[in-house]
Amino acid sequence: MVDRNSTANQVYRKFLGRLLLNYAISSIVTVLGVGGIFIFSILTIPKGQAILLSDTLMISLCVMWLSEFLVLRSHLRPIAPAFHTDETQLTFEQIQMAYLQVHRFPWLSVKRTMGPHLLGLSIPAIVITLYEMSTHRLTVPYAYIIFAAIVAVLIASMHSLIEFFLQSEAIRDLLRHLNEMARNRSLTDLSLHGTVLIPIRVKFTLSLLIMGIFPLLLFSFATQIRLAESAPALASQYWPWALILFLFGAGFAVLSAWLLARNIVFPIAEVKATMHEVEQGDFTVRATDLYSDEFSRLISGFNQMVEGLAHRDAINERLLDSYYATLAAALDARDPYTAGHSYRVAHYAVELGKQLGMSSFDLARLRKSALLHDIGKIGVRDDVLLKTGRLTDEEFEQMKRHPVLGEAILKQVQPSFAMAPLLPGVRSHHERFDGKGYPDELAGYQIHWLGRIIAVADAFDAMTSDRPYRSGMPIEKALEILEDGSGTQWDPDFVAAFVTWVKTDWTMPELPAHIIWATTAQHEAAISQ
Known part of the structure; x- marks a missing residue:
């Protein structure tokens, strides 16, 4: 039992390590990387004001990390007892609750990014920047504050996208260990029983929308700032053209997401419908193989599984039929004249x-x-x-x-x-x-x-x-x-x-x-x- 508890602690610590590593990677790529490049390479700012902006960014990052840490602790609260408490003292309901919370964790990471992460960074940065502009320590147009707020939302969206997929991989060891704990506890496997927390269609649509819109908007704002500084006459004519380009890109991203999701959801729906018929006891059905990608392997494997079930069911039916018939024959044979x-x-x-x-x-x-x-x-x-x-x-x-x-x-x-x-x-x-x-x-x-x-x-x-x-x-x-x-x-x-x-x-x-x-x-x- 000590070994099991030690293993549970190791699994949980490994998860926390991956959590921090993933957070650091996504933060560096999005906040410091994209955000820093946008601020310091696009804007023409005197050296003294650039240092002032760097200080503002660091203070905002500290507020963001503190607020996000507090929310993260609340998200981990239902999970931690399953890995820190002696396994003999855990109830099956506690393990179940931890299992469900772990499954929610990638989506909760999105909420953290778009909530305390975004607000914890943006609000202090905007407040401090406005104060510095009012005291004339920082001289940038007020329109840049609006641009910065929009860029912050874009960066947070990109950050949340990276976090979601990284956390989806990080939670797998936790789920495996919780399943093992449940089997040891009550010989029962944990499962969502077909409950879909985040549909594939939603994941694909939001992911492609962010990936399609993020570069366009970022490019549009950077171009607008550069034009405003170097060619003010052209800057006023820029946005109608940029809006058309943006709408075209967003529309294409939504269409691509819809087509891609449809291409994946359709074979899954077909297998699910066939699976339902198998659950009802019909082992003659087969999923139609209409695909030339990995789904062809999936459907082929599924059909082989159904064939195996059909073969086993036929053997069981023959065994039961023989049992019923022999039992009836033994009963009939009590009277030799009613045999058969x-x-x-x-x-x-x-x-x-x-x-x-x-x-x-x-x-x-x-x-x-x-x-x-x-x-x-x-x-x-x-x-x-x-x-x-x-x-x-x-x-x-x-x-x-x-x-x-x-x-x-x-x-x-x-x-x-x-x-x-x-x-x-x-x-x-x-x-x-x-x-x-x-x-x-x-x-x-x-x-x-x-x-x-x-x-x-x-x-x-x-x-x-x-x-x-x-x-x-x-x-x-x-x-x-x-x-x-x-x-x-x-x-x-x-x-x-x-x-x-x-x-x-x-x-x-x-x-x-x-x-x-x-x-x-x-x-x-x-x-x-």
Whole structure:
């Protein structure tokens, strides 16, 4: 734990070091570099007044650094405890708060630059300069104060742009360490969960706007000052031309930012839309590769990932289907004469679903529910379940409990959301369309469609299968009974579709090997007993 705390301190100190280094680099490039060049190379100022301006600039820089330091401390306050406090005493909420604040840090650096940085430099500089001009210690036109204020905004904008991208890189180690702390704490990865703090479109637009406008305005002001000093007659005609050039440059910068952002946002949006479909369980979708740059690699990798998920999902589906089928076969095999019943019911139900035009998703759900429709018979005594004669009233009441027992059994399977879609078919496959069924005496379309389909398939297999006390009836007779009960016992639309399928495409389903094995083994055990 001591090592972890030491590592956290090292990561944080390294971040502070990069923070100060980045700030120094951007300050030197923008404030001292661009600002100093503009003041001392463009303006024609006597040596004594140049020294006075240098002193004014240094005093303003000190005020700027002090005010920015105070704001920086407040921005670091939610982050520092996560790296200075003993990890065992940190709460997950504190780590989360630090993680979110670190993500905000590049944008907060922009706010610091355009707030205390700009105002801390400009306000003292303007006040001191005006005082020196009023006491005649400094002799420059008052228009230069306006120019200086505008240039200060431009320099601050350029400074904030550099700071933003430098801080975006500097925070990565902090984010990695906070994620590691969260995993150690609660086995949970930290994430913004898709929350966009600063859209790409905004970043590109502002960045290109600053890069496009900054040189133009700086050049325009420098030219205006030089013309005012060397050719006053031309200076009055300069601004209309400069304004046209400025508007053209700004417009081109905005258009370039829009085109560039659009070129990046579009493939991201396409991958995001495809990802949403994958999240819904559709592994057949693929992102269209329309690009010849790095996005082509990204989309190719994404499609390969989806193919891998599809392959794994297919394996899982086969495994689950085999599990459901084997479980149903083991249940059916309690009675050697009903071997394969659940598998056949699932086959008939799926074929009826196809006849009704159901989606592959609904067909898969129907098959699983049909395979498990009699799972509740696990809770029925053998002397009742295997009885060949007529059931007594008490025995029939016990048999009628198996849909509710089946639902209760499957509700215990975790995760519960995986079994929840199958429960209506298990519970309601003995409901009747006229409301005289069980367990809930539902009528008509109150009965879930799973239950109404399984009821038709279940009845057909029961009528056409052999029993120890009777042979299975002919298919034609079974269809007549279904048609006679259409609208009373069974859904008339489902009966009509099922009869059509049987008369045109019906074949006896072949039992898979693992079901034959399970039922044969149970059958041999029953004979030996």
